[in-house]
Amino acid sequence: MCDHYQLIQQCIDRAVAAEQSRGRFRRALHDTLPNLHRSIHLPQRDAPLHITCFVIRYIQAIPSWMQRLDEMCNAGGLDFHPLRELILHSFSQVPERQPYEHGLGSILDEAYLAHRAMEEINDMLHPLCGTPLLPMDPMVANLVVRELLGEKLACQLDDLANILLQRFEPAELDPERLVSMILYKQRYDDAPGEWPDFASQLQIELRTPSLSRQIDLSH
Template sequence: MSDHYQLIQQCIDRAVTAEQARSRFRRSLHDTLRNLHRSIQLPQRDAPLHITCFVIRYIQVIPSWLERLDQICQAGGLDFRPIRELILHSFSEIPENQPHEHGLGSILDEAYLAHRTMEEINEILQPLCGTPLLPMDSMVANLVVRELLGETLAGQLDGLTDILLQRFEPVELDPAHLISMILYKQRYEDVPGEWPDFARHMQIELCSPSLAALARQFDPAH
């Protein structure tokens, strides 16, 4: 892992260590979970623990996923530096001298920004490549984290994502760069467990009221 992404990893490691020592984020969820949108379905037993584990996994993959997207873009001759530098800057602003005061909650917005940016770049480049650059499906996970952050902050981060994507203006790829990107990204598709659907693995589902009503309609038990 390059120095850029090692710095992000160190920041994440400090936040996870702080949570393991103090459980501050998990305790805060007892109030937060009451306000989650009703479409988010959580396990009935110890929902705060499930959400905490989900958030840790959501955050921990960021350095490796971002670095791989960076490398794939480089293979295609695309400039990933503006995105890398801004996300690195957002993580580096977390103070190192007060690790217990800056746990999971303090880097969740940075994590959301990183995941939303990766999600959008995947969508932008998929038509050019005919396939997603990263074999990830973080839509439900991002929606859950959006609820944890609150609509106002999440909306601000979505706006920042839009600014990042304006900087990231891929030109039409020539055949050589396109082939290079596709070959590079194939390295990551056959590694089991590298690209989890965090929400599904943690038994967190998104169910709209209409879908729930339809499910009950076709359930023999009803």
Template sequence: MSDDYLLMQRCIDRAITLERHQGRFHRAVKRALPRLHRSIDLPPQDRARHLTCFVIRYIECVPEWLWQVEQLCSVAGLDFTPVRKVIGHSFAAPPERHPDQVGLAALLDDAYLAHRALEEINEHLQPACGMPLLPMDPIIANTVVRELLGERFAGEIDSICCGLGGRFRGLRLAPDSLVAMILCRQRFNETPGAWPDFARTLNIQLRPPIAELVSSTLH
């Protein structure tokens, strides 16, 4: 792994250690639960703990997942470096936007940046590959984190991610590049637990809007 990924990992390890000793994020989540959007369906028992565990897993998988997607791009001759540099800089920068936040809270927006960038890249490369790069659907996880960050702040991050993903828009892969990417993806997917769907594992779901419920009932 490059130095960027090692730096991300050190930041994440420090934040998780701090949370285990202080539980600051868990307490903040507990206070925020009454304001959480009703579309987010959490297990009834110890909802704050489930959401904290989800956030830890969401953050800690970032370096490995980015590295794997970079390998997929590399074998196909695609340059992932600008994406890695932007996300790496975000993790390394001091949390000036929210100086009162430390630990997990300070890294959550960085992790959202990484996950949404991967989602955008996947969307643009899927037509060229004929398959999704990501072996799991990130929508639920990203929607939950979007709610925690707030619509306005998450929207600003989305704009950055659209720019990063746009670098891969309309690409056409040569046959040998496509085969190399498919074989690399297959190798990663065969690694047990490499791409966990942690929202599903922790029984965190999205409730359908009322309008959809009514429509499905009538039809």
């Protein structure tokens, strides 16, 4: 792992260690979970523990996933540098901002920004490549984290991700670069278990009304 992502990994490791030592994030969830959107279905037994484990996995995936996307974009001649530097800067500022409160809650907004940016880049390049660069489906996970952060902060982070994405120019991919990116992607195709659905693995689901139910309620 290159130095940039090692620094992010170190920040994440400190946050996880702080949670394992003090459990502040898990305790705080007892007040947060009753306010989650009713469509988010959690296990009835020890929901705070399930959410805490989910958040840890969600955050821990960032360095390796971002580095792979970085390498593939570089193979395609796309400039990943602005996004990488912003994410690195946001993670590295956490200990200075909250030296005694450093934990999962203090880096959850940075984690959401990283995942949302990766999701959008993946969606942007999918039509050009004919396949997602990263074989992930983070929609449910991002929606759950959005609820934990609150709508106002999540919208601000979404806006920031969109500003970063404006620097991407996938239309400028020439055929040779596109082939290089797809070939680079194939190095990661045989990696089972590295792209988990964090939410479903921990029995966290989105449950929406059925179409028939929606029709009934419309009368």
